[in-house]
Amino acid sequence: MLKSKRLKLMTVLIIAFGLLLTGCGEKALVHETLEEVPTEVKTEEETTTEEAKIEEATPEATATDVASSDDAEVAEDEGSEDEDDNVQQSANGKIVVLDPGHSSVVSGNTEPIGPGSGEYKAADSSGTSGSTSGLTEYQLNLQIAQKLRTELQNRGYTVYLTREDNSTGISCAERAQMANNLNADAFIRIHADGSDSSSASGAMGICITPSNPYISSMYSESRRLSDAVLNAYVAETGFSSRGVWETDTMTGNNWSQVPCTLLEMGFMTNPNEDSLMADEAFQSKMVTGIANGVDTYFFTD
Numbered sequence: 001m002l003k004s005k006r007l008k009l010m011t012v013l014i015i016a017f018g019l020l021l022t023g024c025g026e027k028a029l030v031h032e033t034l035e036e037v038p039t040e041v042k043t044e045e046e047t048t049t050e051e052a053k054i055e056e057a058t059p060e061a062t063a064t065d066v067a068s069s070d071d072a073e074v075a076e077d078e079g080s081e082d083e084d085d086n087v088q089q090s091a092n093g094k095i096v097v098l099d100p101g102h103s104s105v106v107s108g109n110t111e112p113i114g115p116g117s118g119e120y121k122a123a124d125s126s127g128t129s130g131s132t133s134g135l136t137e138y139q140l141n142l143q144i145a146q147k148l149r150t151e152l153q154n155r156g157y158t159v160y161l162t163r164e165d166n167s168t169g170i171s172c173a174e175r176a177q178m179a180n181n182l183n184a185d186a187f188i189r190i191h192a193d194g195s196d197s198s199s200a201s202g203a204m205g206i207c208i209t210p211s212n213p214y215i216s217s218m219y220s221e222s223r224r225l226s227d228a229v230l231n232a233y234v235a236e237t238g239f240s241s242r243g244v245w246e247t248d249t250m251t252g253n254n255w256s257q258v259p260c261t262l263l264e265m266g267f268m269t270n271p272n273e274d275s276l277m278a279d280e281a282f283q284s285k286m287v288t289g290i291a292n293g294v295d296t297y298f299f300t301d
């Protein structure tokens with residue numbers, strides 16, 4: 001009788017302790033950065049239920065998860081599957097920041113194209129949209145980034161997203177600064193292309209040039225990352241490669257102090273590529289391709 005009471009009390013204590021630990025996880029870390037960004041009230045958004053569910057099911061890894069094995073033990077006691085996943089997430093020690101491009105909230109502000117630059121560019125833009133799928137680019141980008149996070153976590157990476165929903169406004173420089181602050185090993189920007197011509201097709205990587213005025217020291221690693229991701233992506237999807245475009249006009253790339261690539265996954269204005277990219281099974285291929293490229297960049301090249 002007494003023994004079972006004591007056992008009950010211990011269980012309650014362990015659970016309470018566990019809740020305390022998980023309660024102050026990385027959400028605070030990521031959202032702290034985002035809090036400074038003005039957000040607006042959610043619009044219609046298909047995201048409210050569906051994406052909230054995904055978010056719940058796949059919490060990002062936390063600094064505490066990486067640092068403390070005690071936390072992991074408490075999590076084991078709780079029997080929480082999510083926590084078990086987190087234990088695996090830090091397995092290979094690499095941090096990847098994924099940046100789903102654009103958002104439904106577009107700031108009207110401008111920002112310097114690179115640190116210290118007098119040249120200003122729009123802080124963000126609304127992106128393109130699907131000619132047949134009806135998806136906006138920011139919706140597609142987020143879908144892929146969230147699936148890619150799960151895939152990369154399963155492969156041992158610690159993964160962060162620059163935005164978790166479609167109603168968070170964040171500028172290109174702010175996206176890069178998140179990757180800088182998290183000391184990412186790779187910063188991967190997820191985008192899709194648009195064109196006036198419905199026949200334009202194929203995937204492309206975007207990378208800084210060797211003479212980038214802001215962060216040229218990142219060129220060789222960013223180029224290697226761009227090649228690895230693009231090549232593995234087209235191998236898996238069968239999309240044609242438009243190669244890696246080297247340019248110093250991309251604000252998010254210029255502000256990144258860590259290896260950075262921007263992947264244009266395909267054309268949403270091309271009916272064939274648009275319907276494929278919106279397809280559940282095809283999205284798995286896209287995600288596998290990008291993850292293969294990340295593995296190549298870190299462990300094969």
Ligand SMILES: [Zn+2]
Nearest residue numbers: 101127191192
């Ligand atoms: Zn875009």
